[in-house]
Amino acid sequence: MEKATHEFLANLKSLPVNIKNAWFRTGNAPESEREESQATFNNLFLHIHSVRVHVRTLKPTLTFGLGMMAASNFLLTVITGVLLMVYYKPSTDLAYQSIKDIHFTVSTGLFIRNIHRWSAQLMVLTVILHMARVFFTASYKRSREFNWLIGMGLLILTMALSFTGYLLPWDQLAYWAITIGSNIANSPRELTDALGLTHFFDPGGLQKRLLLGANYVGQDALTRFYVLHIFVLPVLLVILLGVHFWRIRKDGGLARPEDEPGGLAEWGGERREVFQPLATKTYGLMALVRGKKPAVNRGPENTVMSWPHLFWAELAVFMLTVAATMVLSFYSNAPLKEMANAAIPENPAKAPWYFLGIQELVSYSAFTGGLLIPVIVIVGLGLIPFLDRQLGGEGVWFGTRGEKPVFWQSLIFATVATVGMLVLTVNFGWLRNWFPTIHQLWIIAINPGSLLVLIFALWSISILRRKNSIRLSAVALFTCYLVGFALLTYFATVHRGPNWHFYWWPSQWPVH
Amino acid sequence: MSRLDPPVLKRRSFLTLASLSAFFTALGTAAAGMLRLPNPAVLPGPVRRFKLGPPEQFSVGTETAFSDQNLVLFRDEEGFYAISSTCTHLGCTVARTQDGFACPCHGSKFDAKGHVVGGPAPRALPWLEVGLAANGDLIVNADNEVQDGTRYRA
Numbered sequence: 001m002e003k004a005t006h007e008f009l010a011n012l013k014s015l016p017v018n019i020k021n022a023w024f025r026t027g028n029a030p031e032s033e034r035e036e037s038q039a040t041f042n043n044l045f046l047h048i049h050s051v052r053v054h055v056r057t058l059k060p061t062l063t064f065g066l067g068m069m070a071a072s073n074f075l076l077t078v079i080t081g082v083l084l085m086v087y088y089k090p091s092t093d094l095a096y097q098s099i100k101d102i103h104f105t106v107s108t109g110l111f112i113r114n115i116h117r118w119s120a121q122l123m124v125l126t127v128i129l130h131m132a133r134v135f136f137t138a139s140y141k142r143s144r145e146f147n148w149l150i151g152m153g154l155l156i157l158t159m160a161l162s163f164t165g166y167l168l169p170w171d172q173l174a175y176w177a178i179t180i181g182s183n184i185a186n187s188p189r190e191l192t193d194a195l196g197l198t199h200f201f202d203p204g205g206l207q208k209r210l211l212l213g214a215n216y217v218g219q220d221a222l223t224r225f226y227v228l229h230i231f232v233l234p235v236l237l238v239i240l241l242g243v244h245f246w247r248i249r250k251d252g253g254l255a256r257p258e259d260e261p262g263g264l265a266e267w268g269g270e271r272r273e274v275f276q277p278l279a280t281k282t283y284g285l286m287a288l289v290r291g292k293k294p295a296v297n298r299g300p301e302n303t304v305m306s307w308p309h310l311f312w313a314e315l316a317v318f319m320l321t322v323a324a325t326m327v328l329s330f331y332s333n334a335p336l337k338e339m340a341n342a343a344i345p346e347n348p349a350k351a352p353w354y355f356l357g358i359q360e361l362v363s364y365s366a367f368t369g370g371l372l373i374p375v376i377v378i379v380g381l382g383l384i385p386f387l388d389r390q391l392g393g394e395g396v397w398f399g400t401r402g403e404k405p406v407f408w409q410s411l412i413f414a415t416v417a418t419v420g421m422l423v424l425t426v427n428f429g430w431l432r433n434w435f436p437t438i439h440q441l442w443i444i445a446i447n448p449g450s451l452l453v454l455i456f457a458l459w460s461i462s463i464l465r466r467k468n469s470i471r472l473s474a475v476a477l478f479t480c481y482l483v484g485f486a487l488l489t490y491f492a493t494v495h496r497g498p499n500w501h502f503y504w505w506p507s508q509w510p511v512h
Numbered sequence: 513m514s515r516l517d518p519p520v521l522k523r524r525s526f527l528t529l530a531s532l533s534a535f536f537t538a539l540g541t542a543a544a545g546m547l548r549l550p551n552p553a554v555l556p557g558p559v560r561r562f563k564l565g566p567p568e569q570f571s572v573g574t575e576t577a578f579s580d581q582n583l584v585l586f587r588d589e590e591g592f593y594a595i596s597s598t599c600t601h602l603g604c605t606v607a608r609t610q611d612g613f614a615c616p617c618h619g620s621k622f623d624a625k626g627h628v629v630g631g632p633a634p635r636a637l638p639w640l641e642v643g644l645a646a647n648g649d650l651i652v653n654a655d656n657e658v659q660d661g662t663r664y665r666a
Contacts, residue, residue, distance in 0.1 A: 347616035500619035
């Protein structure tokens with residue numbers, strides 16, 4: 001045989017090996033730290049990690065893997081969302097029927113829809129818990145302020161994705177929740193009406209028209225929500241997620257306290273010295289990240305290789321998230337009510353659980369509860385890292401002196417204030433029950449929601465003055481908001497029934 | 513200022529600023545133009561003028577609920593009037609109760625004339641324009657609100 005034929009046969013024989021080598025440039029499982037570094041930065045998906053990671057950031061109780069869980073849930077919603085798009089038809093005539101098909105006819109359709117719903121819900125939950133983790137470990141401080149803002153953007157996008165997805169099944173739940181939601185967008189009209197301005201200046205009407213493309217929830221609304229849900233919002237979320245991860249890396253990894261030279265760190269069940277200067281060490285570009293001090297002349301001994309330590313940890317969190325979502329999806333089905341009917345509202349027409357706190361506020365005043373308070377809370381959260389600029393306590397739960405007592409005091413204070421306000425409202429009604437002819441402006445300005453915000457703000461200011469610390473007053477305010485959110489959500493979920501009346505348990509709801 | 517003094521703004525900086533501002537003006541205009549698109553010039557929607565039947569069909573002192581049209585038609589000694597059953601709070605459909613209307617979504621309460629008596633609703637249920645169609649049927653224009661207390665005598 002000729003030489004070329006031999007070569008061809010040999011190439012054919014080694015085809016699998018060559019394809020594998022072309023794919024995995026670093027060869028088999030890396031054996032040296034050099035190969036482990038290459039495995040990390042030669043891979044598009046891994047190279048957003050640094051090559052080495054600090055042992056503190058791998059401690060499960062620092063982060064509880066919450067950010068990774070949120071990202072995993074997002075991945076699950078993308079995969080299952082694409083699968084659902086195979087059958088879903090975004091038209092008012094066909095949408096409900098296609099969801100019914102997915103629910104009852106399509107193989108694994110119900111299970112896929114359940115996963116989509118559960119991972120979306122878990123994503124909302126983990127995003128909120130992740131934010132709380134970052135706050136209580138003071139991880140938003142310099143130079144991580146910008147990433148905190150990106151996180152706020154991700155929170156808003158997560159909520160917007162849930163909201164737009166809620167309409168798509170076109171059942172009663174969807175129709176009435178979005179009717180309420182779009183009228184909340186319309187609610188600045190409550191204020192402009194009360195001031196007699198609507199004729200000249202109508203931001204509420206503009207928002208509603210942009211959202212619905214009409215004056216009512218119909219085909220235009222469904223088309224717009226579909227485009228937002230399957231394209232605009234996910235793309236924005238992926239972009240922000242990329243920036244979020246990128247900034248973690250560029251800000252020098254997760255927030256952590258400075259290592260004490262010669263101190264001890266616990267890793268893998270043994271205590272070892274964390275700092276041994278190795279003057280001969282040279283650093284590649286990949287080790288140059290922003291930190292308070294340059295990494296030159298400091299040993300990497302308190303760090304471990306990202307491959308495999310960090311990747312095992314991330315994979316474990318991902319697996320855990322998938323498993324939890326699967327179990328929930330197996331035992332609990334996504335609801336599908338009757339087809340949307342504009343004549344008969346659901347009673348009670350409840351939003352998904354994470355919006356129920358807002359729904360309770362909205363039942364006092366649409367504008368204050370639905371727009372003003374959420375905007376105040378979001379803007380207030382975004383400002384935290386720019387108002388609290390004193391360094392210290394980063395990367396440690398309740399790391400500043402006196403944080404824990406303030407946290408517990410605020411927890412008790414906010415619980416008493418919220419429960420007290422709810423008891424008052426349920427038992428005695430509100431301004432209009434006492435003064436039937438009262439002007440609407442009074443109700444917009446003074447209602448249980450706005451009073452709670454005021455009480456929380458006063459509490460935070462009193463902590464600022466008493467403790468002489470911005471961080472502690474931020475802890476007080478954040479704890480109050482978190483408690484208020486949790487209690488209002490619980491209250492509206494369990495204790496509000498038909499006609500938004502108070503009931504001790506859903507089993508006491510009148511049968512109709 | 514002499515000709516030899518350094519200029520306050522260098523020619524190069526001026527040109528840079530001018531071209532940058534031209535760029536951002538063009539970008540802003542283009543963005544504003546694109547944002548015009550989703551704002552509908554014409555609001556699609558069904559005609560909301562409903563023929564409800566001949567006036568004789570409704571006797572004095574009665575009320576008739578039209579759930580598909582989201583309104584309740586009343587007739588008393590003074591004439592006809594129609595009240596919208598869409599809540600002025602957040603757009604749920606109110607239900608008729610013994611002494612008025614109640615909203616299932618957020619607990620707004622109205623009296624039998626549509627005035628707010630409780631809950632978060634910012635204003636009274638609108639009274640709608642009632643008239644007579646060419647064929648003699650009562651017609652309600654749900655897009656036209658009238659002063660409350662206005663009756664139509666057929």
